[in-house]
Amino acid sequence: xxxxxxxxxxxxxxxxxxxxxxxxxxxxxxxxxxxxxxxxxxxxxxxxxxxxxxxxxxxxxxxxxxxxxxxxxxxxxxxxxxxxxxxxxxxxxxxxxx
Amino acid sequence: xxxxxxxxxxxxxxxxxxxxxxxxxxxxxxxxxxxxxxxxxxxxxxxxxxxxxxxxxxxxxxxxxxxxxxxxxxxxxxxxxxxxxxxxxxxxxxxxxxxxxxxxxxxxxxxxxxxxxxxxxxxxxxxxxxxxxxxxxxxxxxxxxxxxxxxxxxxxxxxxxxxxxxxxxxxxxxxxxxxxxxxxxxxxxxxxxxxxxxxxxxxxxxxxxxxxxxxxxxxxxxxxxxxxxxxxxxxxxxxxxx
Numbered sequence: 001x002x003x004x005x006x007x008x009x010x011x012x013x014x015x016x017x018x019x020x021x022x023x024x025x026x027x028x029x030x031x032x033x034x035x036x037x038x039x040x041x042x043x044x045x046x047x048x049x050x051x052x053x054x055x056x057x058x059x060x061x062x063x064x065x066x067x068x069x070x071x072x073x074x075x076x077x078x079x080x081x082x083x084x085x086x087x088x089x090x091x092x093x094x095x096x097x098x
Numbered sequence: 099x100x101x102x103x104x105x106x107x108x109x110x111x112x113x114x115x116x117x118x119x120x121x122x123x124x125x126x127x128x129x130x131x132x133x134x135x136x137x138x139x140x141x142x143x144x145x146x147x148x149x150x151x152x153x154x155x156x157x158x159x160x161x162x163x164x165x166x167x168x169x170x171x172x173x174x175x176x177x178x179x180x181x182x183x184x185x186x187x188x189x190x191x192x193x194x195x196x197x198x199x200x201x202x203x204x205x206x207x208x209x210x211x212x213x214x215x216x217x218x219x220x221x222x223x224x225x226x227x228x229x230x231x232x233x234x235x236x237x238x239x240x241x242x243x244x245x246x247x248x249x250x251x252x253x254x255x256x257x258x259x260x261x262x263x264x265x266x267x268x269x270x271x272x273x274x275x276x277x278x279x280x281x282x283x284x285x286x287x288x289x290x291x292x293x294x295x296x297x298x299x300x301x302x303x304x305x306x307x308x309x310x311x312x313x314x315x316x317x318x319x320x321x322x323x324x325x326x327x328x329x330x331x332x333x334x335x336x337x338x339x340x
Binding site (some may be wrong): 003004005006007008009010011012014015016017018019020021022023024025026027034035036037038039041042043045046047048049050051052053054055056057059063066067070071074075078079080082083086087090091094095 | 281
């Protein structure tokens with residue numbers, strides 16, 4: 001089998017473990033330590049930020065404009081609205097600054 | 099009408115009630131399914147591999163991260179670890195939904211956990227909070243259309259993506275950071291959100307410049323999580339329970 005297929009299978013198993021793991025763990029313990037809970041609550045913002053920050057730093061004006069507009073739209077609109085706004089600004093800006 | 103036929107009709111109407119609730123999710127996820135397929139091929143996946151990943155992982159953000167790292171020729175075990183890290187939030191959903199579906203047979207529970215996505219959790223939790231029973235037929239009505247459309251769109255995007263000539267002009271290479279920024283923003287109501295984002299951003303940028311990719315993801319994430327762990331729990335809106 002190809003490496004790609006192994007990555008997909010292992011990724012699927014890892015994902016399923018996260019989807020069933022919380023239930024398996026919580027059904028054994030009565031309480032989660034508040035600090036652990038606080039850490040878990042921080043996971044989405046912590047992980048996702050690392051996918052934006054370095055990419056934003058290494059980008060140019062077109063990308064920055066797209067991120068700023070998308071960030072502003074996300075304060076009011078949903079995920080779809082902010083994504084479409086950001087993509088539109090990106091495509092438009094790249095016609096001018098490449 | 100026999101009791102058996104009556105309960106079967108109940109299951110049918112429950113299923114279709116779930117399907118109705120799935121429609122907004124199906125619509126909102128459609129562009130991302132197509133985008134995933136196109137990006138997967140762009141990063142070196144075959145059409146079949148893009149289809150398989152959607153069918154087996156069924157987690158949009160983690161699939162995007164996976165193919166992004168795959169395109170950067172990152173070590174396979176790190177790609178799997180990154181998929182695990184991005185999907186780690188499901189541990190919390192899993193812990194929360196367990197008590198709602200504990201009355202199902204084990205096989206049904208196993209299937210239920212497989213399709214436990216962000217909207218699946220949110221809508222099911224809302225139903226449970228309203229005092230209604232979360233039944234298997236209703237849950238599948240909600241989740242199955244999302245799954246079928248996601249997998250189909252991934253395959254379509256993978257086939258269609260090859261036809262897109264100039265991906266740079268169309269901005270396809272930078273759509274993911276925009277999408278991830280949206281996900282980051284969607285968690286902004288959480289306690290400690292800004293300090294965590296600042297800590298993770300700073301740590302990931304420093305790690306990106308010094309240690310290099312893809313370690314910046316893990317290092318940045320650990321920095322943000324550690325900050326939330328180290329600060330006294332009342333900052334996180336988490337109360338010590340007796």
